[in-house]
Amino acid sequence: MTEMTGVPAVRVSNMTKLYKNGRGVKNIDLTLEPGDIVGLLGPNGSGKTTIMKVIVGLCHATDGTAEVFGHSIERDYEAAAKHIGALIESPALYYNLSAEKNLRLAARVRGAGDEDIARVLALVRLDRYARDKVARFSLGMKQRLGLALALLGSPDLLVLDEPTNGLDIEGTVEVRELILRLAAERGHAFLIASHLASEIERTCNKVAIIHEGELLSFVSVAEAVRRAPTLEDYFLAEVRQKRGGAVI
Amino acid sequence: MQLFGRAYRCELIKLLARKKFIVFLALEVAICGIVLLVQLAVEHVSGLAFNVNLRMMLLGFFISAYIPLVSFMAVCDLFSSEIQDGSLRASLLLPASRFKVYLAKALSAYTVAVVYLFSLFVVTAVLELSFGSTLHGFFESFGSYLLDAIPLAVVILMAVFFNQILRSPTLAMLLCIGVLLAAYIVNIFLPQVGAMLFTSYGQWHNLFIGKALPFLPMMMKVGLLLGYGTVFFSAGYYIFERRDM
Numbered sequence A: 001m002t003e004m005t006g007v008p009a010v011r012v013s014n015m016t017k018l019y020k021n022g023r024g025v026k027n028i029d030l031t032l033e034p035g036d037i038v039g040l041l042g043p044n045g046s047g048k049t050t051i052m053k054v055i056v057g058l059c060h061a062t063d064g065t066a067e068v069f070g071h072s073i074e075r076d077y078e079a080a081a082k083h084i085g086a087l088i089e090s091p092a093l094y095y096n097l098s099a100e101k102n103l104r105l106a107a108r109v110r111g112a113g114d115e116d117i118a119r120v121l122a123l124v125r126l127d128r129y130a131r132d133k134v135a136r137f138s139l140g141m142k143q144r145l146g147l148a149l150a151l152l153g154s155p156d157l158l159v160l161d162e163p164t165n166g167l168d169i170e171g172t173v174e175v176r177e178l179i180l181r182l183a184a185e186r187g188h189a190f191l192i193a194s195h196l197a198s199e200i201e202r203t204c205n206k207v208a209i210i211h212e213g214e215l216l217s218f219v220s221v222a223e224a225v226r227r228a229p230t231l232e233d234y235f236l237a238e239v240r241q242k243r244g245g246a247v248i
Numbered sequence B: 001m002q003l004f005g006r007a008y009r010c011e012l013i014k015l016l017a018r019k020k021f022i023v024f025l026a027l028e029v030a031i032c033g034i035v036l037l038v039q040l041a042v043e044h045v046s047g048l049a050f051n052v053n054l055r056m057m058l059l060g061f062f063i064s065a066y067i068p069l070v071s072f073m074a075v076c077d078l079f080s081s082e083i084q085d086g087s088l089r090a091s092l093l094l095p096a097s098r099f100k101v102y103l104a105k106a107l108s109a110y111t112v113a114v115v116y117l118f119s120l121f122v123v124t125a126v127l128e129l130s131f132g133s134t135l136h137g138f139f140e141s142f143g144s145y146l147l148d149a150i151p152l153a154v155v156i157l158m159a160v161f162f163n164q165i166l167r168s169p170t171l172a173m174l175l176c177i178g179v180l181l182a183a184y185i186v187n188i189f190l191p192q193v194g195a196m197l198f199t200s201y202g203q204w205h206n207l208f209i210g211k212a213l214p215f216l217p218m219m220m221k222v223g224l225l226l227g228y229g230t231v232f233f234s235a236g237y238y239i240f241e242r243r244d245m
């Protein structure tokens, strides 16, 4: 997929998403350039998944806008979605179908071919299990298939919600290396949610700290670890400052 | 348009992957065979030849009960089941708009219904032919099948709508069956109210075939049907489009 020069991969402006129960995220501003690997770091329930859902069009923003490569996700969904590969929360899979059939359905709509299905299966090391039904997959295998679905058709924006959830040590390292390689070689942009600071410190070049639905800071990882010994310390300092200096 | 075609084929493939739709089609064929055998046996014992029109005899049962039930299953599989197990997100993350996904799902459920309807026609006609019938009233019966395909679309749109307001596939299925049953009962006991319900056209070929067509009442019924269809379709789409997944 060709990326337009000068257009950010993602631009979220003053975005608010409140669910019916009043929870959600408020006034989020976020920009991703092609090649960026941005980590969303925040505790459980802080709003990481909500931000991702608005960017990929699964949720409608209450206020503000989200654009992907210059296309509004609300007004020009199809043009925006062509650029997006996503894995949100638990992977969305058809359990009664095989891994290969799951990929084939998505490939049909994306216009990807058989060789691309084989490519992504090999990338996540599921080629041996291609014909097995997903219902008989382990947690990590489902996660790998979810990643394969996101990578299908080589979209230039990948939105990955806790991508290494359930993966073994090797799997975690492989996914990290894959992300770094795709960003460096192909200029793909990544938005990655995690509640593990170490994971983000190793993978991302920028970090957005989310706390109780608010964006506390959006800085480069290099800047964060200059201000504090580790990203984890930086995160704790930001959250404590927000709470008015109270120490937990 | 190309994108819609691809989305539509995906929905059909998902339905075909569920063996029950093949099994119920086989059962439909079996029922036709059994009914024919019973009829032949009765003719043999009584010594009378009824020369029954199997196509028309079975259409009533299949159009008002069997095919709606199978269509409800298809609709619940594609909507509420997918919402419940989260697989709907797989379609919604692809670059086909929600409108296309909604339409593709509704249309593929309707495709299943139409395939069942016309399989019935073909199977009964072949059975009649192979047992020496002359296929009398061929065009009239074919016309009946064509006419009955129209209200079937509204029954499916009703199911699609109920699938948007109820999250549980079991409840959605029960509601669809309940409303269909209630409409049939109203039709029997309160025909003047029943005339306002779209389900009174479950066998609406009876209204047209073999009778002079009264233009105005017919137009009113077509209008009523169109109205129900439009309301179910757009109300269902409104909920589907706004929903947070």
Ligand SMILES: Nc1ncnc2c1ncn2[C@@H]1O[C@H](COP(=O)(O)OP(=O)(O)OP(=O)(O)O)[C@@H](O)[C@H]1O
Pocket (backbone or CB within 6 Å): A019, A020, A021, A023, A024, A042, A043, A044, A045, A046, A047, A048, A049, A050, A051, A195, B244
């Ligand atoms: N569908 C929903 N309806 C109502 N409230 C919701 C819904 N989804 C999320 N929330 C609420 O919105 C807030 C943010 O949730 P979100 O899932 O975005 O958090 P998260 O940062 O992804 O958490 P985690 O690390 O546990 O995945 C939470 O308070 C949650 O309770």
Ligand SMILES: [Mg+2]
Pocket (backbone or CB within 6 Å): A048, A049, A050, A089, A161
């Ligand atoms: Mg989450």
